[in-house]
Amino acid sequence: xxxxEDVVVFSYYDCIIRESDLKILQSNGWLNDAIISFYFVYxxxxxxxxxxxxxxxxxxxxxxxxxxxxxxxxxxxxPLEAQHKDFIFMAVNDSGKSAGGSHWSLLxxxxxxxxxxxxxxxxxxxxxxxxxxxxxxxxxxxxxxxVNLEEMTSLQQDNSYDCGIYLICNLENLAHHxxxxxxxxxxxxxxxxxxxxxxNELLEIISEQVEKSKNQD
Numbered sequence: 001x002x003x004x005e006d007v008v009v010f011s012y013y014d015c016i017i018r019e020s021d022l023k024i025l026q027s028n029g030w031l032n033d034a035i036i037s038f039y040f041v042y043x044x045x046x047x048x049x050x051x052x053x054x055x056x057x058x059x060x061x062x063x064x065x066x067x068x069x070x071x072x073x074x075x076x077x078x079p080l081e082a083q084h085k086d087f088i089f090m091a092v093n094d095s096g097k098s099a100g101g102s103h104w105s106l107l108x109x110x111x112x113x114x115x116x117x118x119x120x121x122x123x124x125x126x127x128x129x130x131x132x133x134x135x136x137x138x139x140x141x142x143x144x145x146x147v148n149l150e151e152m153t154s155l156q157q158d159n160s161y162d163c164g165i166y167l168i169c170n171l172e173n174l175a176h177h178x179x180x181x182x183x184x185x186x187x188x189x190x191x192x193x194x195x196x197x198x199x200n201e202l203l204e205i206i207s208e209q210v211e212k213s214k215n216q217d
Contacts, residue, residue: 010210013041017206025199025206031104031164033059035202036091039168042205043175051179055085056171062090066133073140083141086111087178089171090137092118094129104167107133108174110184114142116149117184119174121157121166155189165198166190 009017015038024032037058044056057065057080064076082088088109095101105126106119116134120126131149138147157166169190177187 009206010213012038012209012213013045015041022203022206025203028159028161030102030161031167036104036164036168038206039202040089040091040171042209043172047172048175048179051175052084053086054175054179055080055082055088056175057088057090059091059093062133063093063095065090065136066092066129067096068136070136070139073136077137077140083111087175087184088137089175090133091167091171092126092130092133094126104163105130106167106170106174108184109134109137109141111141114138114145114148116147117152117174118149119152119154119170121154121163121170123156124151127151152184152187153189155192155195157195162195165195168202169195169198 007019009019009022011017015034017034017038021032021034023029024035037060040056040058044054048054048056061076065073068076077083088111090107090109092105092107093101094103103122103125105121107130108117108119109115110117116130116138118127118130118134120130131147134147134149138145154170155166157163173190174184174187178184
């Protein structure tokens, strides 16, 4: 019998949101793959649906990209038409090949510059996982080049549980910046009040999408 907290609230493209995911947002819980994946898809399908130059890669595929041998990277990136994207946004987790992990950060690849940018709300905590991911993805685009990874300064978290919130806030902020300016220079920091309000905003977005899906049925 399915436990009440695991009841499916709704499905959104390839994402499934459950009651347990909503409880994470209603508390100070650490954001899981499901919530972060949902927001990556939401940005792609809603806010930036007219920007085909952007590619949003959520946690499940990013983890495969990070841990797979370089020979298998095309299996994941070819179907996404990654070679035709200018900016690729990736969720980075510090977990290895086994389940787990305790920190999220954001890695962005600018294909035109052949350069990676890493935003970490707990400075340098995820540098090694981000570098590992960048090397695999970089080898796919430019096998003969050394990886070029820049650590960007960003607003830092002041607790142990909001790294996922910072990830998605930075994600949306950078996506807006590149669609406006075409580069990742002089990106303004996210505002702290945006971070503080993001859990409630996510709950509202999910609620809106639930109603939208009901109306389409």
